[in-house]
Amino acid sequence: MSTSTDAETKHEQNVRVWMDGCYDMVHFGHANACRQAKQMGAYLIVGVHSDEEITKHKGPPVFTEQERYKMVRAIKWVDQVVENAPYVTTLETLEEYDCAFCVHGDDITVTADGVDTYHIVKAAGRYRECKRTQGVSTTDLVGRMLLVTKTHHEPDDMLPDAENTRRMSLCKESVSPWTGASQFLATTNKIIQFSNAREPKPGDKVIYTAGAFDLFHVGHVDFLRKVKALGDYLIVGLHGDRIVNRYKGSNHPIMNIHERVLSVLACRYVDEVVIAAPYSVSMDLVNHFKVSLVIHGQTTYEPDVDGNDPYDVPKTLGIFQRVDSENPMTTQDIITRIIGNRLEYEKRNKKKEAKEAAAYEAFQKLKAENRNESTAVNIEQK
Numbered sequence: 001m002s003t004s005t006d007a008e009t010k011h012e013q014n015v016r017v018w019m020d021g022c023y024d025m026v027h028f029g030h031a032n033a034c035r036q037a038k039q040m041g042a043y044l045i046v047g048v049h050s051d052e053e054i055t056k057h058k059g060p061p062v063f064t065e066q067e068r069y070k071m072v073r074a075i076k077w078v079d080q081v082v083e084n085a086p087y088v089t090t091l092e093t094l095e096e097y098d099c100a101f102c103v104h105g106d107d108i109t110v111t112a113d114g115v116d117t118y119h120i121v122k123a124a125g126r127y128r129e130c131k132r133t134q135g136v137s138t139t140d141l142v143g144r145m146l147l148v149t150k151t152h153h154e155p156d157d158m159l160p161d162a163e164n165t166r167r168m169s170l171c172k173e174s175v176s177p178w179t180g181a182s183q184f185l186a187t188t189n190k191i192i193q194f195s196n197a198r199e200p201k202p203g204d205k206v207i208y209t210a211g212a213f214d215l216f217h218v219g220h221v222d223f224l225r226k227v228k229a230l231g232d233y234l235i236v237g238l239h240g241d242r243i244v245n246r247y248k249g250s251n252h253p254i255m256n257i258h259e260r261v262l263s264v265l266a267c268r269y270v271d272e273v274v275i276a277a278p279y280s281v282s283m284d285l286v287n288h289f290k291v292s293l294v295i296h297g298q299t300t301y302e303p304d305v306d307g308n309d310p311y312d313v314p315k316t317l318g319i320f321q322r323v324d325s326e327n328p329m330t331t332q333d334i335i336t337r338i339i340g341n342r343l344e345y346e347k348r349n350k351k352k353e354a355k356e357a358a359a360y361e362a363f364q365k366l367k368a369e370n371r372n373e374s375t376a377v378n379i380e381q382k
Helices: 028-038 051-057 063-073 091-096 121-124 138-143 161-169 186-193 218-228 240-250 255-266 284-287 312-317 331-340 344-382
Strands: 016-019 042-047 080-083 102-105 127-132 207-212 233-239 272-277 291-294 320-322
Touching: 016 028, 028 102, 028 127, 028 186, 028 255, 042 063, 051 218, 063 080, 063 218, 091 121, 102 272, 138 331, 161 207, 207 218, 207 312, 218 233, 233 255, 255 272, 284 291, 284 312
Parallel strands: 016 042, 016 102, 042 080, 102 127, 207 233, 207 291, 233 272, 291 320
Antiparallel strands: none
């Protein structure tokens, strides 16, 4: 079996690479897998499973298949999306799309019957691995949304230990033997990997828009696509966690500033991100980035803490414009989907955890057997 645990595999010219998955609630972990897969070849094709297939093998997805197809197409490392891809990856699929091999993370994905979905391509030596991004998963994000609290990233000192344990277990995929109990830790290297590393060229029309962009979704994608069409270089300002919580309240943001930065940077329409951008667009910001146009969506926005309009400066300069994404989805809509189906998603999470534990136990047993066989052979040779 040909595998590679090093995501930085040397780029292979003219090689077409296959990757597939559910891509439910597409987040920066999915994007990072695509980034690594793209480095292994020249052209990345991503197969996305249908709602029917996901429901059969894992439980109901949060996003519809059409929403998931659009989200994956927006990831800047993806060259082509194949809709309704089979849940078990076959050699026929690789041949149909002229792909040399399939790439997946260094965990295991199983069918409803507990069968490794990549067993066929592994046996044929046409499988490679990339490193899974620790500290984030769809299970984790669903868990965070099930908590109506501001403390989904850390324990609450006002709650009993047992309740904190229950809450933290909901918002972390801590029982996963493949990823371990790991919170996402941002690094400068990860941001560099996601960045376009491109400055605006002389004469480029620079567009600026800002917001929370929490739980990056298809509404955000449609909005940024329309905004980018108005200029040449798109800068997205991401408000810090405290600012977002001030104007959204409850347990917002669901994703912290570092997670939101990577999610937005992975979008093909975005050129640059301002981390913890000021709520009000100042003259200094406009001059610093040489902004030609400041955009806000059709949603309402709150005054700044001083009571002033955060877009007063660009309005005065005549460079403020509102854009309708023509997509009504909001972050709250996603949360509502989760809360409305709370029991179903909790059941899904538990089912996934049980399957992972069983698969991991079988994997460890096989490793031990192989190790014992190798030891026996070495003794005989001696």
